[in-house]
Amino acid sequence: MPAELRTARLLLRQWRTDDLEALAEIYKQPEYLAHMRAVDRDGTAKQIEQFMHRWQDDGVCQWAAVDLATDRLIGRIGLLRHHDWPLAPSPIEVGWVLHRDYWGQGLATEGGRAAMDCWRDLLDDAQLISITVPANDRSRAVMKRLGLTYRGTAQWRGLDVVWYAIDR
Structure with a gap:
């Protein structure tokens, strides 16, 4: 898996300790908290x-997502292996979390597509x-734009979730 990827507008790179403040800021946003559990600074x-x-x-792992135009860390995008997923042994998930200021610009789709290419080509x-x-x-x-299809619901990590998938 490459340590770094570039898309037209994103640098997807490995994490650094100095990413803490930017990611902690994202986790405090009301829009994030509407769908995810709170993560404090120590948890971040x-x-x-x-x-x-x-x-x-x-x-x-998910990469740190950096806006190429501003060099600002705007979230995380990429692949995670979930060893605790109840419906299959250790599947890989494509996922994203972005700062609210960057929603609606197609960046989750752009980064998700790059991550999916790595899945297809390297895994x-x-x-x-x-x-x-x-x-x-x-x-x-x-998820739908990336070609994943709805597969059902599950109880995972104490939450009711929906999941989508794509097969080779």
């Missing part, structure tokens, strides 16, 4: 550390999934 620091280790442990997994809460219509729309 721990998550960044986990992201760094997941590259070594799983060979994949052997027969299926790629994407997970969200049922009310997250924006993420569900991105």
